[in-house]
Amino acid sequence: MSFATLLEATVRSSASQDNILTDGQFTLTYAALPQLLAEIADYFGRQAGGRGGCLAVECPNTVPGALTLLYLLQQEVSFVLLPPSEQGEQASSWKPIPLFCQSRLVVKRAPAVTAAEWLHTPENFLLLEPNRAQQQQAVAPVLHMPGYLFLRTSGSMGGAKLVAHRQAKLLANARNCVEHYHFTSADRAVIPVPIAHMYGLGAEFLPAVLAGAALDLQDKTNLLRYLEREKHFQPTIAFVTPTICEMLLKGFRRPRTSYRVIVSSGQRISETLFRAFDERVNGCLVNQYGSSEMGAIAACVPSAAQDQKATTIGQPMPGVRLMIEGRNNHPVTAPEIAPEIAEEGTGELFCLHPYGFAGYVDEEGKWLHQPQPDAWYPTGDLAKRLPDNFIQMVGRAGNSINRRGYLVQLAEIEQQMEKIPAVEQVVVVRAAASTDSKANEDEQMVAICVVNPGETATPAQLRQRCFDLLPAYAIPDAVLIVETLPLLPSGKVDRQALIALTVTRTLRTKI
Amino acid sequence: METTIDQLKHLIANELDVNIQLAEIGPDVPLLEDGLGLDSIAIVELITLIEEKFAVEFSEDELNMEAFANIRTLSQWIEQAKTPVYA
Numbered sequence: 001m002s003f004a005t006l007l008e009a010t011v012r013s014s015a016s017q018d019n020i021l022t023d024g025q026f027t028l029t030y031a032a033l034p035q036l037l038a039e040i041a042d043y044f045g046r047q048a049g050g051r052g053g054c055l056a057v058e059c060p061n062t063v064p065g066a067l068t069l070l071y072l073l074q075q076e077v078s079f080v081l082l083p084p085s086e087q088g089e090q091a092s093s094w095k096p097i098p099l100f101c102q103s104r105l106v107v108k109r110a111p112a113v114t115a116a117e118w119l120h121t122p123e124n125f126l127l128l129e130p131n132r133a134q135q136q137q138a139v140a141p142v143l144h145m146p147g148y149l150f151l152r153t154s155g156s157m158g159g160a161k162l163v164a165h166r167q168a169k170l171l172a173n174a175r176n177c178v179e180h181y182h183f184t185s186a187d188r189a190v191i192p193v194p195i196a197h198m199y200g201l202g203a204e205f206l207p208a209v210l211a212g213a214a215l216d217l218q219d220k221t222n223l224l225r226y227l228e229r230e231k232h233f234q235p236t237i238a239f240v241t242p243t244i245c246e247m248l249l250k251g252f253r254r255p256r257t258s259y260r261v262i263v264s265s266g267q268r269i270s271e272t273l274f275r276a277f278d279e280r281v282n283g284c285l286v287n288q289y290g291s292s293e294m295g296a297i298a299a300c301v302p303s304a305a306q307d308q309k310a311t312t313i314g315q316p317m318p319g320v321r322l323m324i325e326g327r328n329n330h331p332v333t334a335p336e337i338a339p340e341i342a343e344e345g346t347g348e349l350f351c352l353h354p355y356g357f358a359g360y361v362d363e364e365g366k367w368l369h370q371p372q373p374d375a376w377y378p379t380g381d382l383a384k385r386l387p388d389n390f391i392q393m394v395g396r397a398g399n400s401i402n403r404r405g406y407l408v409q410l411a412e413i414e415q416q417m418e419k420i421p422a423v424e425q426v427v428v429v430r431a432a433a434s435t436d437s438k439a440n441e442d443e444q445m446v447a448i449c450v451v452n453p454g455e456t457a458t459p460a461q462l463r464q465r466c467f468d469l470l471p472a473y474a475i476p477d478a479v480l481i482v483e484t485l486p487l488l489p490s491g492k493v494d495r496q497a498l499i500a501l502t503v504t505r506t507l508r509t510k511i
Numbered sequence: 512m513e514t515t516i517d518q519l520k521h522l523i524a525n526e527l528d529v530n531i532q533l534a535e536i537g538p539d540v541p542l543l544e545d546g547l548g549l550d551s552i553a554i555v556e557l558i559t560l561i562e563e564k565f566a567v568e569f570s571e572d573e574l575n576m577e578a579f580a581n582i583r584t585l586s587q588w589i590e591q592a593k594t595p596v597y598a
Contacts, residue, residue: 222543222551223558224576243552250555253571484528 003171004074006210007033016185016212023217024229025110026063026119030212033070036119040071043122053102054148054365056131059196060084061219064125065107069195070209073149073167080150080162083196083489084109097131098150098162100365104129150361151198153292161368163198163292164358173295173355174206176317180299181237181261183211190235192221192244198292199265204239213237223251238262241491242269245277245285256281261302263288266491268393274310289313289393293357294377298322298391312390313383321352322391323376324383346394349383350376382411401430401445403473410445413476416469417447422457425450425485427493428476431502446502447476450485457481478502515565515586522560523582529553538583546581554579561585567592 010016010030017031028036057072057079059065065084072079080098084107097104106127110118118124149170150162177183189208193200195217208215216233218226226248236259240248245264262281264274265288278285286309288299300314308314316322324347356377359370371377382394395411410428417426431444447466451457459479466475486497513521516538524533531547540546542554549557562568567589569578578588 220544220551222549222554224554224574224579227571227574228576247551247555250558251571251574253569253574 002076003167004076006171007070007074010209010212013185013212019185019212019214021063021066021215021217022233023062023066023219024225025114026116028063028116028119033067036067037071037074039120040067040122040126041075043126044128047128054098054100054150055079055103055105056082056097056101057105057107058082058084059107060109061191061195061200061217062107062109063217064110064119065195066205066215066217067119068105068107068126069201069205073171076147076167078146078148078150079105080152081196081201082152083194096133098363098365099131099134099137100361100363101131102134103131148358151292161360161362164361164367165295166358169355169358170202170295171206171210173202173317174210176319176355177203177207177296178211179318180296180301180315181207181263183207183213183237185212187211187213187237187260188216188233188235189213189237189239190216190218190230190233191239192218192226193239193241193266198295199290200239202295203263203265203288203290204237208237223247227251234258236260239288240264241266242273243491245269245273249273249277249280252280255279259284261286263299265290265299271310275306278306278309285309287313291379294351294353294379295355297351297353297379308390312386312392314390319354323350323352324348324385324391325350346382346384349379349381349391349393351379352376382409399430403445408474413445413447413470413474417449417462417466419469420462420465422451422455422462422465423449424452427485427495427498429495429498429502431477431499444477446478446480446498448480448482448485448498448501450483451481515589516582518564519561519582519586519589522564523547523557526560527553527556536582538586539581541581542579542585543576561589565589565593 011033018029020027020029022028055072055077057068059069059081060083069081080101082097085094094104106129108125108127110125147167149165149167151165153161153163183189187208189204191200191204191208193204195201195205205215214233216229216235218229221244238259240262242264259281262277262285264285269287274285274287283306284302286300286302286304288296290296290298296317297320298313298316300309300312302309304314352374356371360368362368381396384392384394386392395409395414399410401408401410410430413428414426417423417428426447426449428445428447431446447462449457449459449462459481462481463476463479480501482501486494486501488494520533520536523529523531523536527549529547529549535547542549542557558569558574573588573592578584
């Protein structure tokens with residue numbers, strides 16, 4: 001069934017038509033959607049060049065943003081979904097959009113106090129700009145296919161590329177979430193994570209709309225705003241990140257029994273934080289595992305035992321299969337893993353997903369890679385099989401280093417060093433290669449640590465502690481202490497920045 | 512003795528993990544977007560620091576935008592929250 005049909009059903013249903021979509025400034029009901037979407041259709045009809053080609057859409061977490069997304073999906077227009085530009089930027093300084101996009105569509109932020117009528121004139125919140133770079137470079141739009149959605153992705157290693165999804169599969173992915181989390185029209189979903197990313201869009205926004213649940217879109221949320229909005233909206237569902245969990249743990253001074261499920265995803269959540277926040281929210285916290293490529297892959301259910309929820313990724317989503325490929329089965333010949341570090345059943349996690357991405361494209365719209373249908377997809381993550389076939393995530397695969405003939409996984413060194421009481425966070429990276437390194441020398445690795453507040457430690461002391469926890473060949477060559485770890489816009493640790501740090505710090509000590 | 516307002520100014524300039532100079536922090540300058548621009552993480556840190564330094568505790572209802580509008584409103588809240596000392 002098309003999104004247009006599904007949306008129509010939600011809008012007509014007596015169970016959902018009076019439910020609200022709000023962003024704190026504008027509030028409308030599902031019943032009001034058809035008229036607003038028709039007005040957006042008329043807006044596009046009025047634009048020179050009309051519709052056609054692919055759009056690059058900058059979309060904030062607002063009602064106008066949501067309306068725009070619903071319109072594009074209803075019409076199966078292909079578009080690249082981007083986060084909003086910073087306020088007040090001049091057109092000339094806007095970040096470039098992919099060359100295969102005909103136009104940039106900006107969903108503007110509304111001025112402070114505005115009447116509901118404002119939404120009925122799309123010119124108020126939409127700005128359509130032709131892609132001059134495309135015209136200047138005379139690049140023919142390569143992609144002519146309707147019904148695609150593109151997302152930028154920047155892994156914590158490597159450069160950016162675009163993930164291409166067929167909209168129909170994106171919707172099927174969303175329906176998996178409806179099924180797994182039992183979204184209904186009785187639910188009230190607060191969305192403090194960006195709907196311009198796969199997580200917010202595919203795991204919460206679209207499932208909520210498909211179920212006809214009430215929606216509270218929060219843009220640039222902070223603790224004070226969240227608490228205030230929570231009082232009025234009274235959410236039953238929230239999709240958050242570990243950072244937001246920390247924030248809410250600080251602010252939820254009374255335990256919460258009003259949520260039926262809170263989902264954390266985006267990065268690995270520490271077991272300590274998970275348990276503390278789970279208790280504060282009456283046991284309704286779950287951890288979801290997914291990616292921009294695959295959408296939602298696996299998650300626990302709130303009723304599962306806390307041990308299981310705190311340490312595993314729970315059950316695969318409907319139709320999804322998971323497999324761990326041990327390194328001994330890997331086609332690449334690699335030296336034996338040191339037995340003291342390697343755990344039984346640890347390997348790369350592979351996923352067979354019926355609703356995953358169609359492939360990667362570059363800025364011109366050419367396919368970089370298209371996965372084979374029915375092929376196991378390498379997640380690039382390391383996982384460990386626990387008793388009863390539960391799966392625990394360990395870290396990123398491929399982050400390994402050769403040391404005296406052993407293949408050492410950086411993630412495993414991080415896990416051991418996390419046990420040092422003075423260490424709050426640690427990331428181990430391969431040191432940037434220096435110009436005078438010989439090809440057959442051991443690679444150098446550096447552990448970058450954030451020290452627990454209240455503790456003091458020197459790099460030498462931390463390195464010394466490693467001798468109790470790791471075999472000699474797995475001990476970092478250097479330890480650096482930093483105040484905070486640099487993060488990517490996605491919230492993940494910026495490993496490239498840390499590798500760059502290893503160069504500058506080493507240079508400084510040599511002077 | 513340093514006023515609460517001065518103490519808060521120093522807290523933000525010196526102890527909060529943000530790049531804000533003492534001179535920028537007027538008593539009526541908004542703490543959020545249209546003023547100092549404290550983000551989500553800075554606000555949580557600020558709450559922790561205030562509770563530690565002034566030995567006070569915000570109730571959930573007191574964690575609101577009005578109390579955190581600017582340094583003046585914050586200091587007013589802190590003053591009334593501190594345990595009264597009888598001479």
